[in-house]
Amino acid sequence: MKKIDLNLLIALDVLLEECSVLAAAKRLGLSPSATSRTLARLRDATGDPILVQAGRSLVPTPHAEQLAGRLHALVQEAQSVLTPVLVPVDPGELERVFTIRANEGFVALFAPAIIAVVAKEAPRVRLHFAPKPDKDTAPLRQGTIDLDIGTTGSSAPEVRSHLLFRDRFIGVVRSNHPLLDEPVTPERYVSHGHVVTSRRGLWHGPVDDALLELGLQRDILAVVPSFSDALNVARHSDLIALVPSLCLGDVDSREKRLQSFALPVSTPEVTISAMWHPRLDADPEHRWLRQKLIATCRTMLETGPRG
Missing domain, CATH: 1.10.10.10 (Winged helix-like DNA-binding domain superfamily/Winged helix DNA-binding domain)
Structure with missing residues (x-):
């Protein structure tokens, strides 16, 4: 041979x-x-x-x-x-920095609880939440990040993933917006200006495809880089924002500064997963972090406010 x-x-x-x-x-x-x-x-x-x-x-x-x-x-x-068999992890003795790449919406909603859980069990572990400018899987392959939070892509089939939650897109407008005076139909939805979110500056998305089938088109007046930016624009204008439902925080809900509504057209569900490189699959410390993050997200979604 x-x-x-x-x-x-x-x-x-x-x-x-x-x-x-x-x-x-x-x-x-x-x-x-x-x-x-x-x-x-x-x-x-x-x-x-x-x-x-x-x-x-x-x-x-x-x-x-x-x-x-x-x-x-x-x-x-x-x-x-050739990886050694998993050995138990003592979180109290664990000393390591983990880098988690996620967008600002995930960080705002989940990071406080994740940090609290990790700090309680592993006080010498440090978490670095890195920004997510794109879906490039190179940082996972190169080892510059430990976990990537977001939608799974097809560019790196070897990447492992675990579904964290599913979400849906909703419309959001300022309080007392005239759109909500009557039921929101596709025709009334496109009769107002819109603000959309895209890191790559895209002006067209799944909701536009659904509207196009009805012969309708949104009047998009602005593109912003983050969902929080879109909510802020909607809060201070008559523009309609399009965001995942989890992005609508409980602060605005309590203060009645923003109001949400179901879209008048059907759009694909958003699936958010935790992703990691296969070389870390059997790493006992990394596995411990994954389990804590997954469990914390699940607990928050089952018991916490959704706005």
Whole structure:
């Protein structure tokens, strides 16, 4: 049986992610010259250049791009096989910083309870809630974040996930808005101006597709980067905001500054999950954090206010 160096698979995985010998060397803990020699071995083993020069950058060959999709899962499965059996965690002795990437709505609603639970059981654990500018899974793969909170995508099929909750989109307007004087029909819904949320500056979404089937179109006057921004605009104007129901906090509900209503058209349900990289799947400390976060979210949704 031909001898195979499985370390080459790990190196190939990192090289294809970074498309840079220097960046790959840093992640692999090797010198640039050693990483260049590894790339040469990979080229010899596969019979393919793997990475080729394009201007001042390296780009993967078509064959390398085909390998990339299978490679992530293969490397992580191999690492999982060689991972030690789980050992019990003593939270009181745990000393570690966990980075959780989530949008501002999740942080505002759930972070206080998560921090309180973790601090009570593991006083030396620190939580870093990082902003979520996009859905890029590279930070999970590179290990710069431990957990990613949001909707699951298809760009990283190897990423593990656990459903936290499902939500729905609702309309929100300021108190005493004329829209609510009568039942909200699709026609009345589009008769007012709108503010929408998009980190990428998109002006069109699922609600617009549903309205288009009825021959209707929203008049979108503004795009803002966060749901809290959309709520603030709605609070101080006649524009209609579109947000997940969990974003409507109990403060505005109590003070009657904002009022919500069911959308007059059907839109897809929003599913929010906790996601992590397979290399952390068997990590007992990471598993402890996942369990605490999942349990805390479940408890809050069962017993806490939803606005």
